[in-house]
Amino acid sequence: MKFKKKTIKILIALTIVLGSGFVFFSAFELNKPTQKEVRVSLPSKPVLLPKQFGLHVDSFNVHKKTVARNQFLSNILEEHAIDRSAIAKIVEKSKSVFNVRKISAGNPYTIFTYKNDPQRAAYFIYQPNPVDYIVFDLRDSMRVYTGKKDVTKKTETLASSINHSLYDALQKNGGDPLLAMQLAEIYGWAIDFYAINKDDWFKIQYEREYVDGKPIGPGKIQSAIFSHKGKELQAYYFQPDSTTKGGFYDEEGNSVKRAFLKAPLKFSRITSRYTNRRLHPVQKVWKAHLGTDYAAPSGTPIIATGSGTVVESAFTKYNGNYVKIKHNGTYTTQYLHMSRRAVKRGQNIQQGQVIGYVGSTGLATGPHVCYRFWKNGKQVDALKQNFHETIPLSEEFLAQFKSSIIAKQQLLASLKLDDNDDLLAASTQANELEEKTAF
Known part of the structure; x- marks a missing residue:
């Protein structure tokens, strides 16, 4: 009996303890702070105001x-x-x-x-x-x-056959006609731009600048191929380093620049060639015309075809205002009928420098320049002279140059010509250099 009572007491005590524990742990669970959902607000992307x-x-x-x-x-x-x-x-x-x-x-x-x-x-x-x-x-x-403003530079290309004129070909293909002036400067030593053939063609790669999506200026030619009278002439701009002046070179690394330009005007037309027998338009007699006449509007700049020293800058009854330049012991050139002269006797001038302006002074019927050429003291036909001397790149830069033109040659070779009369030749934009600069 005592044993049973003792057992009952133990069971009651155990029940109380367990119950208390349950209550304790339950209370602990109930009092445990609940986990709240935490929302992290990430910073929003800043709105760029125009x-x-x-x-x-x-x-x-x-x-x-x-x-x-x-x-x-x-x-x-x-x-x-x-x-x-x-x-x-x-x-x-x-x-x-x-x-x-x-x-x-x-x-x-x-x-x-x-x-x-x-x-x-x-x-x-x-x-x-x-x-x-x-x-x-x-x-x-x-x-x-x-x-x-930000300036965006793009490299563009243009290719066209010439069915009418160089200006026309450029304009009809979306190129700035002023690119023709650059082509004349690059190829002035080899191409008579007053006698471009209908079968001639060109391909150019040029860098053009844009502001607000609109082009500014015609762009600067970086490489070109000009086919004239069936001969392809390549030209690539190359500047070896920041301390050396850049220039155009052919595929072998020879400078495209020669001792003389083909003509004293950028663009014009030949009205009279070198001949031993011509009916003089004023005197109405047959006589030799030992020069080449280039007609152009009055005031058009006349440039020296080669570097040298002015030996005469004067006015005479027949020549009008004229300038004569001695280039070396072999060659001398003369420019007649100027409206006014821009250089003086004894002055040293550079190839391409303006020496005067087109006029009709002296024995002339209209505005033009008569260009005369002496070789070893004898007047010769300037258009028949060939000047092959050139300055090649030095050996230290030659490998660098040839490596730099590979991609340009491939690009120009890939351009297609369209030979139809509408001159809708391939005009593409390539290698956009989205290079923004403060200019």
Whole structure:
């Protein structure tokens, strides 16, 4: 009996202990802090507000205009609620940055006006060219500073046969006709651009600059092939290093530059060639014409076909204004009928330098230049002279040059010519160099 009572007491005690433990642990679980869901807010991507000239356009009304004739900074700003004292102050501040008198008709400008006062200008921005701009801050700070637009450079290509003229071929294929001037400078020693054949063709690779998606300038030719009278002439621009002047070289590394250019004008037309018998247009008698006549508008620049020293710069009854240049012990050239001369006797001049301007002085019926050429004291036909002397790259740069033109040669070779009369030749854009620079 005692044993049973003792057992019962033990069981009761055990039950109490276990129950207490259960309550304890249950309470512990109940009191345990619940895990809450934590939301981490990541920083949002910053919103890029649109800018023009480094200014947030959403903060202002933006007005784009063009400088009109007889329009100046003062009357532009007066139209936008800037009084004369403020104008005088901003002009004074601009003196060390930009001369406001150089604001020219036809150039663009932009006015930023306040949202709450649409007539009043906060900024005036003038663009003298597509890249540079001048900011006139008209707020209380009153300051003037300059900036530059981003310039994107692209490498473009163009290929065409010539069915009418070089200018026409370039223009109809989307190229700037001014590229013709560069081709004339590159190949002036070898090609008579006044006698381009219908079967001639060209392929060029050139670097062009863009601002706001629009091209600025014709671009700079980097490599070219010109086929003239069935002969293909290659030219690649190469600058060995930053201390050496760059130039154009053929595929063997020889300079394309020669002692003499083919003609004293960039573009014109031959009206009379070298001959021993010609009916003189003024005197109406048959006589020799020991020169080549190039017709061009009056005032067209005449360039020296080779480097040398001016031995004569004068006026005579028949020659009109003329210049004579001695190039060395073998060659001398003369340029007649100028409207005016640009060099003096004894002056040293360089190939391609302007020495005068086309006119019709002396015995002439219209504006042209008569180009004469002496070899060993005897007048000869300039167009029949061949000058093969050239300056090759030095050995230290030759391997570098040949390596640099491989890709250019492959690119030019891949360009296709279209021989139809519409001249819709292959015009492609390649190797876009999205190289943005402050220029």
